[in-house]
Amino acid sequence: MSNFFNKSDLTRQDADKLVSETLNNCDDGELYLEESKSESILLDDNKIKSSNYSSDLGFGFRAISKEVVAYSYSNEISKDSLKNSSENLKSTLKSIKGTYNHEIPKSNKKFYKDVNPIEQKTLDSKLEVLNKVNEFLRKKDGSVKQVTASFAGEQKSIEIIRSGGESLTDVRPLIRFNVSVMLEKNGRKETGVYGIGGRQSYDDYLKNDNWKNVCEEAFRIASVNLESKPAPAGEMKVVLGPGWPAILIHEAIGHGLEGDFNRKKTSAFHNLMGEKVASEGVTIVDDGTIDNRRGSLTIDDEGTPTERTVLIENGILKNFMQDRHNARLMNTRSTGSGRRENYRHIVLPRMRNTMMLSGNQTQDEMIKSVDKGIFAVSFGGGQVDITSGKFVFNCTEAYEINNGQIGSPIKGATLIGDGPSILKEVSMVGNDMMLDPGIGTCGKAGQGVPVGVAQPSILIDKMTVGGTKL
Amino acid sequence: MVKDQEFLKLKASYCLDLAKKMGATDASVTVGHSISETVNFRNKSLEASDRSDGLALSIETYLGKRRSSISSSNLLDENIKTLIEKCFETTKITPEDEFNSLPDKNLLAKQIRNLNLYDETRFENDKKIKYLKDLEEAASSDNQIINTESSFTENKSNFILANSDGFCDGYKTSSFTTSCVTVAKDENSMERDYEFSSKRHLSDIKQASDLGNKAAEQTIRKLSPNKIGSDKISIIFDKRISKGMLSVFASAISASAIARGTSFLKDKIDQQVFTNSINVIDKPDRIKGMGSQNFDSEGVNSNTLQLIKNGILKNYLVDTYNGKKLNLQSNGRSGGTTNLFFENGNISYEDLLKKNSKSLYITETIGHGSNLVTGDYSVGATGFLVEDGEFKYPVNEITIAGNFKDMFKNITLANDLEFEYSVNSPTMMIEGMTVAGK
Numbered sequence: 001m002s003n004f005f006n007k008s009d010l011t012r013q014d015a016d017k018l019v020s021e022t023l024n025n026c027d028d029g030e031l032y033l034e035e036s037k038s039e040s041i042l043l044d045d046n047k048i049k050s051s052n053y054s055s056d057l058g059f060g061f062r063a064i065s066k067e068v069v070a071y072s073y074s075n076e077i078s079k080d081s082l083k084n085s086s087e088n089l090k091s092t093l094k095s096i097k098g099t100y101n102h103e104i105p106k107s108n109k110k111f112y113k114d115v116n117p118i119e120q121k122t123l124d125s126k127l128e129v130l131n132k133v134n135e136f137l138r139k140k141d142g143s144v145k146q147v148t149a150s151f152a153g154e155q156k157s158i159e160i161i162r163s164g165g166e167s168l169t170d171v172r173p174l175i176r177f178n179v180s181v182m183l184e185k186n187g188r189k190e191t192g193v194y195g196i197g198g199r200q201s202y203d204d205y206l207k208n209d210n211w212k213n214v215c216e217e218a219f220r221i222a223s224v225n226l227e228s229k230p231a232p233a234g235e236m237k238v239v240l241g242p243g244w245p246a247i248l249i250h251e252a253i254g255h256g257l258e259g260d261f262n263r264k265k266t267s268a269f270h271n272l273m274g275e276k277v278a279s280e281g282v283t284i285v286d287d288g289t290i291d292n293r294r295g296s297l298t299i300d301d302e303g304t305p306t307e308r309t310v311l312i313e314n315g316i317l318k319n320f321m322q323d324r325h326n327a328r329l330m331n332t333r334s335t336g337s338g339r340r341e342n343y344r345h346i347v348l349p350r351m352r353n354t355m356m357l358s359g360n361q362t363q364d365e366m367i368k369s370v371d372k373g374i375f376a377v378s379f380g381g382g383q384v385d386i387t388s389g390k391f392v393f394n395c396t397e398a399y400e401i402n403n404g405q406i407g408s409p410i411k412g413a414t415l416i417g418d419g420p421s422i423l424k425e426v427s428m429v430g431n432d433m434m435l436d437p438g439i440g441t442c443g444k445a446g447q448g449v450p451v452g453v454a455q456p457s458i459l460i461d462k463m464t465v466g467g468t469k470l
Numbered sequence: 471m472v473k474d475q476e477f478l479k480l481k482a483s484y485c486l487d488l489a490k491k492m493g494a495t496d497a498s499v500t501v502g503h504s505i506s507e508t509v510n511f512r513n514k515s516l517e518a519s520d521r522s523d524g525l526a527l528s529i530e531t532y533l534g535k536r537r538s539s540i541s542s543s544n545l546l547d548e549n550i551k552t553l554i555e556k557c558f559e560t561t562k563i564t565p566e567d568e569f570n571s572l573p574d575k576n577l578l579a580k581q582i583r584n585l586n587l588y589d590e591t592r593f594e595n596d597k598k599i600k601y602l603k604d605l606e607e608a609a610s611s612d613n614q615i616i617n618t619e620s621s622f623t624e625n626k627s628n629f630i631l632a633n634s635d636g637f638c639d640g641y642k643t644s645s646f647t648t649s650c651v652t653v654a655k656d657e658n659s660m661e662r663d664y665e666f667s668s669k670r671h672l673s674d675i676k677q678a679s680d681l682g683n684k685a686a687e688q689t690i691r692k693l694s695p696n697k698i699g700s701d702k703i704s705i706i707f708d709k710r711i712s713k714g715m716l717s718v719f720a721s722a723i724s725a726s727a728i729a730r731g732t733s734f735l736k737d738k739i740d741q742q743v744f745t746n747s748i749n750v751i752d753k754p755d756r757i758k759g760m761g762s763q764n765f766d767s768e769g770v771n772s773n774t775l776q777l778i779k780n781g782i783l784k785n786y787l788v789d790t791y792n793g794k795k796l797n798l799q800s801n802g803r804s805g806g807t808t809n810l811f812f813e814n815g816n817i818s819y820e821d822l823l824k825k826n827s828k829s830l831y832i833t834e835t836i837g838h839g840s841n842l843v844t845g846d847y848s849v850g851a852t853g854f855l856v857e858d859g860e861f862k863y864p865v866n867e868i869t870i871a872g873n874f875k876d877m878f879k880n881i882t883l884a885n886d887l888e889f890e891y892s893v894n895s896p897t898m899m900i901e902g903m904t905v906a907g908k
Binding site: 007044045047048049050051052053054055056057058067068069070071072073074075076081085088091092123124127145146182184188189190191231233234235264265266268344346380381382383384385386387388390391392393394411412413414415416417418464465466467468469470 | 512515516517518519520521522523524525538539540541542543544546548549553556557560563564565567595616617619653659660661662695697700701702729730731732834836837838839841843844846848849850852866867868869870871872873904905906907908
């Protein structure tokens with residue numbers, strides 16, 4: 001755990017006093033202190049292209065009254081700097097008074113260990129793995145023309161000091177290992193990407209030469225794409241594979257169920273609480289409590305312990321995801337979903353691990369039921385327009401389905417759909433729920449935070465596939 | 471106040487001296503300071519204020535052909551010392567790479583031109599609040615507008631780039647950015663759109679009411695959209711989308727993508743890449759330009775480059791490392807393009823709309839559907855159906871798809887270029903793309 005005061009002229013007592021004095025007439029707020037250490041090591045084009053180490057330290061001071069949030073950050077932890085921030089907050093909120101809510105739930109549960117992944121593996125042994133990846137893939141097949149492999153590791157320590165001196169702390173490890181391979185055959189080039197990660201040490205993910213499996217998967221995806229044909233264009237049935245394709249849930253439904261958009265009534269879901277928004281059998285939760293997952297958090301960035309929030313139960317909209325600010329204005333409680341990228345950013349209600357739970361059908365049944373459609377196995381990124389509800393995501397591995405049979409692979413195409421209605425088009429839910437491999441980063445208002453997704457195979461009766469073949 | 475040149479130079483030379491003392495054969499360092507103040511409004515009242523004050527330091531140390539880097543926001547001498555030690559230790563065990571080096575000395579910028587990139591005007595938060603009030607008043611004057619969110623950000627930055635070959639320079643920049651997002655609703659739909667303005671100088675920012683009115687107008691006209699059938703149809707890209715084509719082009723001609731062989735424009739120098747009427751220019755010395763610079767992120771002097779001449783690819787965007795790999799000299803584009811633009815076409819906006827009896831006018835795309843390796847392109851889109859030069863009705867929940875290699879050769883540009891951003895394009899028509907809808 002970082003001690004934020006031992007190298008500063010600011011003592012904890014000074015900080016406590018200034019926080020209490022600043023937030024005295026506010027509804028909520030806190031001093032958020034953060035220290036992060038991170039590294040990234042990249043092998044590309046047969047060489048170690050870069051090795052970067054970064055350390056970051058700073059605070060964000062927030063005061064909230066009524067609907068107004070005042071925020072000030074600095075990377076200088078000192079008496080003067082905190083005092084400046086305090087003045088800045090007070091001047092914004094001078095005419096808006098509130099009553100401080102001291103209540104914050106407590107929990108002893110922890111969902112990851114207090115480790116520093118960077119220190120737990122030597123640089124030499126990280127370089128060795130990256131070089132092995134490069135050799136392995138280049139030897140594997142003559143079509144391999146480019147290999148990129150990378151490690152990214154981080155340890156982030158945070159402390160939240162609330163008015164009255166209450167302090168909440170967390171230490172969060174996070175790692176990611178990624179392999180990208182480009183193949184060239186008969187003048188065609190295609191890439192395949194695969195990665196793994198979560199909140200443990202590198203070696204927890206790399207045991208039994210697991211890096212080989214990551215290489216094989218990246219190679220397999222690229223090989224499939226070398227054989228791909230132009231994708232069809234138009235409305236058709238879509239079978240989604242289990243796991244990572246759940247970014248469809250994240251984009252189509254997840255963002256629209258975040259508290260801020262619903263308080264502001266700019267989400268297409270704001271007036272649908274308690275209504276049927278999905279087919280029967282569809283249950284979606286957002287869970288911050290799964291051990292060591294990329295999207296898990298022991299406490300959120302406001303100090304609230306995370307939880308498993310049921311968003312949609314058997315087709316009915318049950319809950320939004322809330323931070324303290326939006327929860328207070330909507331007369332409800334925080335779901336432990338208040339997150340920020342780092343001390344430079346304000347807290348927003350965000351997703352953690354968003355999951356559609358298993359039903360009882362098989363993927364086989366789904367494919368057999370489709371006359372003409374596509375089977376999407378993996379995706380790149382996605383995006384949503386919260387207000388109109390329209391969302392997209394890009395296939396990175398997909399196949400045609402003709403008369404109940406999986407056909408040729410098709411080129412990367414964008415799928416587009418309508419968030420509030422898409423889940424009503426889900427006609428089969430599989431029994432094969434799977435978590436993603438630990439690679440997701442969600443962007444909102446310029447802030448990226450690590451997230452997870454999960455789902456079983458599902459059959460969607462109607463979606464628009466953005467290919468080129470009419 | 472943003473830290474002055476002297477303070478930053480002092481930190482930079484402290485770092486270089488220390489790295490040298492530890493045994494680094496070369497080093498380069500960037501020290502920057504930036505102060506931003508933002509005010510946010512929602513539905514005509516104050517929603518948030520945000521002040522940020524950030525120092526940033528990044529150092530690269532070399533030991534012969536070995537290199538590694540560190541970055542930090544903590545500029546205390548004691549912390550810098552620890553980090554440089556760590557950086558140099560890492561450098562020692564990082565494998566050699568023959569192409570690692572500081573830029574050639576004779577390419578470094580020799581003189582700094584005053585491009586008028588800094589406006590010292592302080593726009594106090596009270597003035598920002600007044601501006602946003604006027605803006606939202608205008609934006610919400612139509613009762614179909616049910617939500618307005620707007621913001622005003624003032625930023626002042628300063629930086630110094632220094633290396634062990636004696637380069638040491640930097641300069642202040644400022645920016646003033648305001649934006650407005652509006653939501654409109656009718657019995658059939660709810661839609662969102664936006665407008666923004668970003669300038670180096672405060673006096674160049676759009677009038678509050680104009681910006682608000684524009685955002686509202688662009689949102690209301692999207693209400694009650696239809697989905698159209700799948701078709702091959704000519705597509706017109708609004709200026710705010712057409713400039714994105716230039717950004718894709720810029721990524722595809724970056725020396726790193728070319729050297730790695732992962733670009734659809736590899737080995738296309740001196741070949742026809744665009745329609746022969748197309749010219750693309752990157753101009754770093756535009757006065758007050760949002761992308762203007764005196765030198766690139768390595769200190770290399772940057773001059774105007776003609777990237778495309780009569781449709782033919784003339785230059786890649788070259789930095790030192792990838793330049794050495796490709797046997798090309800850096801052209802001062804480490805960090806990418808500066809002020810990038812298509813030269814005007816020779817047809818008016820109105821005539822472009824009328825060129826075909828039916829076309830699709832795109833105002834927004836969503837998704838990350840550009841594949842730089844293959845050139846394949848497929849994104850979600852929103853826009854309008856245009857018939858005989860008239861906007862008929864809004865369209866959404868469709869995708870547009872094609873391949874850049876074909877798309878670039880089927881471009882017609884209007885003559886309505888304006889220099890609003892760091893990347894600028896006239897309105898653009900592309901024929902032969904596929905729309906997927908119903």
